[in-house]
Amino acid sequence: MNRFAALLDRLAYEPRRNAKLRLLVDYFRHTPDPDRGYALAALTNSLMFKEAKPGLIRGLVEERTDPVLFRMSYHYVGDLAETTALIWPHPVSGEDKTPGPGHNNPPPHVPTISEVVETLATTGKSELPARVAGWLDALDETGRWALLKLITRELRVGVSARLAKTAVAQLGGVEPDEVELIWHGLEPPYEALFAWVEGRAPKPETSNPAPFRPPMLSHPLEEEDFPKLDAADFLGEWKWDGIRLQAVSGRSGDGRLVRRIYSRTGEDVSGAFPDLVEALDFEGAIDGELLIVREGRVQSFNVLQQRLNRKAVTPKLMAEFPAHLRVYDILTEGDEDLRHLPFSERRRRLELLVARLDDPRIDLSPLVEFSSWEILAAARSDPASVGAGPDADAIEGCMIKRADSPYLPGRPKGYWYKWKRDPYLVDAVMMYGQRGHGKRSSYYSDYTFGVWRDGPDGEELVPVGKAYHGFTDEELLKLDRYVRNHTVNRFGPVREVEYGKDRGLVLEVAFEGLQRSTRHKSGVAMRFPRINRIRWDKPAAEADRIETLEKILERGEKEIHPLKGPMIEQDTGGEAP
Amino acid sequence: MALRSIDILTQTSQGLYCPLGDFHIDPIRPVKQALITHGHSDHARSGHRAVLATRETLRIMGVRYGEDFAGATQEAPLGKDIRIKDVTVRFTPAGHVLGSAQIAIEAGGTRIVVSGDYKRAEDPTCLPYEVVPCDVFITEATFGLPVFRHPDTRGEVRKLLDSVNLFPERAHIVGAYALGKAQRVMALLREEGYDKPLYLHGAMERLTELYKSEGVPLGETPKVVAAERSKLAGAIVICPPSSIQDLWSRRFPDPVTCFASGWMRVRARARQKGVELPLVISDHSDWDDLCRTIRETGAGEVWVTHGQEDALVHWCTMQGIRARPLHMLGYGDEGEAEDPGHPSAAAGGGDA
Numbered sequence: 001m002n003r004f005a006a007l008l009d010r011l012a013y014e015p016r017r018n019a020k021l022r023l024l025v026d027y028f029r030h031t032p033d034p035d036r037g038y039a040l041a042a043l044t045n046s047l048m049f050k051e052a053k054p055g056l057i058r059g060l061v062e063e064r065t066d067p068v069l070f071r072m073s074y075h076y077v078g079d080l081a082e083t084t085a086l087i088w089p090h091p092v093s094g095e096d097k098t099p100g101p102g103h104n105n106p107p108p109h110v111p112t113i114s115e116v117v118e119t120l121a122t123t124g125k126s127e128l129p130a131r132v133a134g135w136l137d138a139l140d141e142t143g144r145w146a147l148l149k150l151i152t153r154e155l156r157v158g159v160s161a162r163l164a165k166t167a168v169a170q171l172g173g174v175e176p177d178e179v180e181l182i183w184h185g186l187e188p189p190y191e192a193l194f195a196w197v198e199g200r201a202p203k204p205e206t207s208n209p210a211p212f213r214p215p216m217l218s219h220p221l222e223e224e225d226f227p228k229l230d231a232a233d234f235l236g237e238w239k240w241d242g243i244r245l246q247a248v249s250g251r252s253g254d255g256r257l258v259r260r261i262y263s264r265t266g267e268d269v270s271g272a273f274p275d276l277v278e279a280l281d282f283e284g285a286i287d288g289e290l291l292i293v294r295e296g297r298v299q300s301f302n303v304l305q306q307r308l309n310r311k312a313v314t315p316k317l318m319a320e321f322p323a324h325l326r327v328y329d330i331l332t333e334g335d336e337d338l339r340h341l342p343f344s345e346r347r348r349r350l351e352l353l354v355a356r357l358d359d360p361r362i363d364l365s366p367l368v369e370f371s372s373w374e375i376l377a378a379a380r381s382d383p384a385s386v387g388a389g390p391d392a393d394a395i396e397g398c399m400i401k402r403a404d405s406p407y408l409p410g411r412p413k414g415y416w417y418k419w420k421r422d423p424y425l426v427d428a429v430m431m432y433g434q435r436g437h438g439k440r441s442s443y444y445s446d447y448t449f450g451v452w453r454d455g456p457d458g459e460e461l462v463p464v465g466k467a468y469h470g471f472t473d474e475e476l477l478k479l480d481r482y483v484r485n486h487t488v489n490r491f492g493p494v495r496e497v498e499y500g501k502d503r504g505l506v507l508e509v510a511f512e513g514l515q516r517s518t519r520h521k522s523g524v525a526m527r528f529p530r531i532n533r534i535r536w537d538k539p540a541a542e543a544d545r546i547e548t549l550e551k552i553l554e555r556g557e558k559e560i561h562p563l564k565g566p567m568i569e570q571d572t573g574g575e576a577p
Numbered sequence: 578m579a580l581r582s583i584d585i586l587t588q589t590s591q592g593l594y595c596p597l598g599d600f601h602i603d604p605i606r607p608v609k610q611a612l613i614t615h616g617h618s619d620h621a622r623s624g625h626r627a628v629l630a631t632r633e634t635l636r637i638m639g640v641r642y643g644e645d646f647a648g649a650t651q652e653a654p655l656g657k658d659i660r661i662k663d664v665t666v667r668f669t670p671a672g673h674v675l676g677s678a679q680i681a682i683e684a685g686g687t688r689i690v691v692s693g694d695y696k697r698a699e700d701p702t703c704l705p706y707e708v709v710p711c712d713v714f715i716t717e718a719t720f721g722l723p724v725f726r727h728p729d730t731r732g733e734v735r736k737l738l739d740s741v742n743l744f745p746e747r748a749h750i751v752g753a754y755a756l757g758k759a760q761r762v763m764a765l766l767r768e769e770g771y772d773k774p775l776y777l778h779g780a781m782e783r784l785t786e787l788y789k790s791e792g793v794p795l796g797e798t799p800k801v802v803a804a805e806r807s808k809l810a811g812a813i814v815i816c817p818p819s820s821i822q823d824l825w826s827r828r829f830p831d832p833v834t835c836f837a838s839g840w841m842r843v844r845a846r847a848r849q850k851g852v853e854l855p856l857v858i859s860d861h862s863d864w865d866d867l868c869r870t871i872r873e874t875g876a877g878e879v880w881v882t883h884g885q886e887d888a889l890v891h892w893c894t895m896q897g898i899r900a901r902p903l904h905m906l907g908y909g910d911e912g913e914a915e916d917p918g919h920p921s922a923a924a925g926g927g928d929a
Contacts, residue, residue, distance in 0.1 A: 012844065013853045019744075026743070065723065066895065072888045073724045077843055086724035086842065141728070141842075 001139060003031055004039050004113045005146035011157040020159060024167035028194070037189025038117045040168060042150055044161035045267075046188055049120035051153040052128065057084050060133050064089050075493055078437040081152060084136075085144035091137040108138035113150070114189070120151060161266060162214065162410070172197030177214070177409060184208040184268075209250035210258045212266040213285060213331050213339075214409035218399060218416035225417070226373055234400045235343065236368035236376055237328055238388060239418055241301045241396040241512075242289040243308070245269070247325060247362075249280045257283070272313060276323040279361040282353060283334050288327030288365065291394065298324075298394035301527070302515040327354060328365040328399075331407055339407035346407065368398060376400070380419060396512070397421040423510040424552055425532060426451065427543045429461055430505045433483030435493040436468060444483035444495060445476055447531070449507050453522070453546040461499055462522045464549060467509060470530030479534065504540030508533040514553045524549050580685035582713045582878065585664065588903060593691060593715070597684050598661040600629075602691050603908075612653075612666065614693025615677035616641070616756055619908050629653050629661075631668055633676025633791060637756065640783050653678070655704075671695040672706030673860050674757030675788060681709050689713040690874065696859065697866040698727060701764040702757070702793045706870075714876035717908075718884035719861045720839050727839055727863040733856045734765045737813070740833060740854055745811045748829035749854070752821035752836040755781050757860050759815050760788045762837050763795045765858070766813070776801045776809060778816030778825075803828075822851055839863070868892060883908040 185208035195201035307321035370376040384392035397420035405415035428449035436445035450461035489496035510532035517525035591604040600610040607624035616637030623642035668678040839859025847855040886902035893900030
């Protein structure tokens with residue numbers, strides 16, 4: 001565990017991809033099986049045990065510490081696992097650091113990562129707290145921190161599954177894609193994989209007839225890109241406001257058709273979409289967007305979110321929120337890998353496949369015709385006018401793809417671009433500042449803001465959302481200072497700042513959409529709100545009114561509601577205290 | 578009858594003041610008579626009419642402010658009683674930096690100890706802390722939260738040396754406060770057997786020379802020559818914390834940013850500063866040592882000057898020790914008492 005802890009510790013501070021890779025390769029090279037395999041599983045989120053809940057950790061640490069000191073420490077550190085790791089009292093010597101274990105106290109056994117993982121997989125809920133406490137007693141600060149990250153399955157050390165697999169590939173000089181292709185047939189602790197890359201055994205037979213293949217991603221289109229790009233080289237598509245999925249079907253050894261749906265990161269999400277899995281009546285791998293379609297109309301992301309938020313997939317849920325796959329690319333068909341073909345050719349193959357499938361749940365993302373960037377710009381600003389019809393509200397911009405682009409894993413430069421619709425903007429007044437977490441602990445970095453509405457005593461501010469990004473580190477310092485210098489009230493980690501007609505700070509807030517909310521005083525909740533600009537110059541009285549938001553809301557409400565009833569809330573912003 | 582503690586020591590806008598002896602301790606503005614605990618600039622300021630401090634502290638002030646930093650200076654011998662008007666004062670080592678001392682004030686059978694900044698951990702560059710039994714103990718609380726437990730410094734220095742081995746083509750830039758921490762890091766590296774030159778930022782030079790002249794062996798410590806920065810692959814370079822993210826440090830070969838400070842215990846602090854290799858080395862007491870020290874002094878009353886006052890006051894109260902925060906402003910502007918991740922630290926404000 002100590003070695004794994006040291007690795008996580010270094011990774012957490014290392015910003016450079018190549019240095020991370022070096023640390024990973026070094027770890028895999030010098031750590032024996034099965035420890036390195038379980039570490040790989042942890043880094044790729046492939047461990048099978050059920051994660052420990054924060055409540056368990058909080059319970060353990062509160063039993064052993066003064067609650068007031070724990071609360072102060074937690075507010076200061078801003079991360080439960082880290083606070084617990086640091087504050088955990090020494091089991092034998094308490095405050096006194098030097099006297100180690102005496103005759104009656106043999107040194108506590110420091111667990112290996114394998115022991116931890118294997119124990120978690122077999123330990124019942126009731127025994128878990130004692131197990132975890134025993135490990136925490138045995139480990140040092142860094143070890144405790146790593147253990148808590150591991151058992152809560154929240155590593156967050158800036159290593160993607162892809163990077164971890166790349167490190168394994170580098171161990172033996174094989175291509176990362178080769179690891180990717182057999183990955184889904186393998187299981188922790190991956191002894192066969194390591195044996196293969198180290199040249200000690202043949203390549204493992206992949207038992208997965210429907211493997212995930214890393215998707216091709218796009219770059220955002222910047223103003224300065226246009227002069228370099230020739231419109232004639234590109235094909236245009238709508239950018240759908242849904243969830244990227246990869247649908248794969250293949251024949252297993254016994255001739256059965258195995259169908260799987262993967263998220264963009266390769267997570268198998270088939271279980272959540274049985275209605276869609278059923279429709280995958282082909283052999284191959286296709287790439288597309290998950291949408292909810294009712295009566296032939298694509299619903300907004302808000303509606304999709306309501307399906308995603310439900311844990312149990314019931315027939316009622318599937319009827320209310322019918323899953324739909326709108327496809328835009330094909331990676332393989334039968335045994336044939338199509339990824340080296342130009343996009344225009346793959347597109348033709350895809351059109352044929354979709355026509356053959358003839359299933360209403362799977363359709364083709366149409367091409368957007370354009371001969372110049374100006375024409376595409378017009379389409380982007382008003383999709384309804386160029387054939388998007390009633391689906392226009394579910395479009396968040398355009399995609400442009402080189403007609404000759406192969407399908408390459410990752411985010412290669414120069415092939416695919418996304419050109420998102422401009423966000424909505426509103427001028428709001430800062431009302432509360434809250435201390436951030438993680439990297440921003442102790443800064444007032446989360447801001448609740450409001451807009452004007454008519455109240456019983458004239459115009460008043462009503463909170464409409466909370467944002468914690470969009471600003472630079474330098475602006476954060478200024479905003480933090482503003483909160484500190486204009487505090488009128490304190491509620492734990494939250495400060496209320498001065499605001500009113502003649503005082504207050506105006507924030508230009510950008511957001512992607514709105515939905516009605518019964519949880520927020522204002523009745524609206526924002527999607528992806530962020531601080532677009534700080535309007536130091538603008539008087540608070542000139543900030544926007546609630547009607548501005550109502551108008552945006554009405555636009556998005558042309559959705560079809562199959563049932564009346566309470567909508568599921570999406571956690572887009574916090575309530576003001 | 579014993580005097581009440583507040584008759585011996587009270588607070589003015591300049592800082593702690595002893596009316597019976599008519600002097601201030603570590604005043605933040607110029608006063609007639611100042612007693613100085615140690616040379617960090619938030620405690621030792623220039624412009625007082627008279628200063629009483631240890632010989633080393635007076636030398637440090639001379640280096641920093643010029644020899645005319647005060648109207649008159651008097652050397653305080655360690656462990657000797659000094660009579661000032663109606664009180665007796667005594668300077669005792671505090672283990673914080675070279676020359677640092679606690680100041681005990683005694684009158685009418687009551688003894689108050691102003692500890693200044695102090696630590697209990699081993700430090701090859703200064704005399705170790707000595708417990709002074711007292712009635713009232715005045716303590717700092719820079720690391721006054723139970724999440725601050727400083728590890729063994731040897732492990733931290735080895736972490737640095739391991740990284741130098743793993744990345745021999747990169748320069749390791751170690752941020753360390755110019756007075757105390759920088760020299761301690763150098764001395765620790767020497768203790769671990771590192772015998773190559775330790776390169777210094779110009780701001781470190783004079784204080785490092787002073788340490789050497791006081792008999793602290795630091796080995797070869799050349800000043801970094803601007804034009805030669807790009808040739809220092811594999812070297813360890815020591816600079817002030819403010820320089821680790823400067824353009825200055827970017828000229829070294831693929832620098833690894835290190836920072837030696839007790840704040841590095843908290844990950845967010847390290848990341849906020851863009852530190853890649855945090856070294857938890859502190860010249861202040863950690864939580865356990867603050868608590869231990871308070872107990873060992875046997876004080877029935879504790880005043881907390883600066884840092885995380887609330888937590889330490891709470892702890893004292895739970896132990897049945899009377900305690901109160903002094904909410905003193907103006908400290909924590911130099912050296913480790915300043916929380917590097919905390920914007921209000923730079924603005925001089927506190928965060929209750």
